[in-house]
Amino acid sequence: xxxxxxxxxxxxxxxxxxxxxxxxxxxxxxxxxxxxxxxxxxxxxxxxxxxxxxxxxxxxxxxxxxxxxxxxxxxxxxxxxxxxxxxxxxxxxxxxxxxxxxxxxxxxxxxxxxxxxxxxxxxxxxxxxxxxxxxxxxxxxxxxxxxxxxxxxxxxxxxxxxxxxxxxxxxxxxxxxxxxxxxxxxxxxxxxxxxxxxxxxxxxxxxxxxxxxxxxxxxxxxxxxxxxxxxxxxxxxxxxxxxxxxxxxxxxxxxxxxxxxxxxxxxxx
Amino acid sequence: xxxxxxxxxxxxxxxxxxxxxxxxxxxxxxxxxxxxxxxxxxxxxxxxxxxxxxxxxxxxxxxxxxxxxxxxxxxxxxxxxxxxxx
Numbered sequence: 425x426x427x428x429x430x431x432x433x434x435x436x437x438x439x440x441x442x443x444x445x446x447x448x449x450x451x452x453x454x455x456x457x458x459x460x461x462x463x464x465x466x467x468x469x470x471x472x473x474x475x476x477x478x479x480x481x482x483x484x485x486x487x488x489x490x491x492x493x494x495x496x497x498x499x500x501x502x503x504x505x506x507x508x509x510x511x512x513x514x515x516x517x518x519x520x521x522x523x524x525x526x527x528x529x530x531x532x533x534x535x536x537x538x539x540x541x542x543x544x545x546x547x548x549x550x551x552x553x554x555x556x557x558x559x560x561x562x563x564x565x566x567x568x569x570x571x572x573x574x575x576x577x578x579x580x581x582x583x584x585x586x587x588x589x590x591x592x593x594x595x596x597x598x599x600x601x602x603x604x605x606x607x608x609x610x611x612x613x614x615x616x617x618x619x620x621x622x623x624x625x626x627x628x629x630x631x632x633x634x635x636x637x638x639x640x641x642x643x644x645x646x647x648x649x650x651x652x653x654x655x656x657x658x659x660x661x662x663x664x665x666x667x668x669x670x671x672x673x674x675x676x677x678x679x680x681x682x683x684x685x686x687x688x689x690x691x692x693x
Numbered sequence: 694x695x696x697x698x699x700x701x702x703x704x705x706x707x708x709x710x711x712x713x714x715x716x717x718x719x720x721x722x723x724x725x726x727x728x729x730x731x732x733x734x735x736x737x738x739x740x741x742x743x744x745x746x747x748x749x750x751x752x753x754x755x756x757x758x759x760x761x762x763x764x765x766x767x768x769x770x771x772x773x774x775x776x777x778x779x
Binding site: 593631662 | 695700704706708710711713740741744745747748749767769770772
């Protein structure tokens, strides 16, 4: 008789999912300090969870795309992204395992729903969410993963990061392409509301990435296995937002510069 | 130095992700690679440091899904009530 299910214990356990996968060569860990090794474990564990739970974000976009009457190709693309995020969770679990830890982690206490934006039309609703997900989060993710790929300590780790990066590029491009198609057709009022929403999106991005500022700066051997360099990651976040996302949204006729200024003028008023 | 080169590679990857599929955006995105490295670096480092100071000053914490800032996108925010009425 198996033990009763503990319904209070919310863990993500990917051990069986990676049981038959080959071990990832993470190199000689002797050169990595205990502090950086622990930081790398924490980072990969968080990534495993983050990638896994982000599948729900793309899943929520499917009915929203349908409601907006968008072409089947967009729905097909987003549907694939659900699997890609779940796969990334397994890839992160394999690195965690290679570093000597079990691929088990607590689930986040809260998993916020993707907003339905009842105040908006279906097209504006999907644009709000895609701007946040693809044009901001995933575009920043491309820069972060791209940076880490360059510093990977072994070919196996580099290849794994390359695989994740390929998908993150798809996820970012999706949003920019959708915006390309829809933005020219928007009326002035919708553009104005999207501009207002951008302030909330940028504030949300800043808050989401703020923990980088509390992370340490790992040594090179630590960075090579995924220990964070918080200072560099923060710089990459700000650079991506100011040099790619904000100008990209401006090009689509959205008041992104103004929104970024408002979002970064925290308590200036 | 290696970290800076890697960071630039990451930024270029993001720039390429933005640019792919649109000639106009490709031209726009090349400004990332063609910017004067020293001037661009100084300006962006200043901007990042200023924003970091403000974030610390206001005690902002990650508030999305409880994860550290990873690669998986968080759920987008709601439209704040201060927004323009539909």
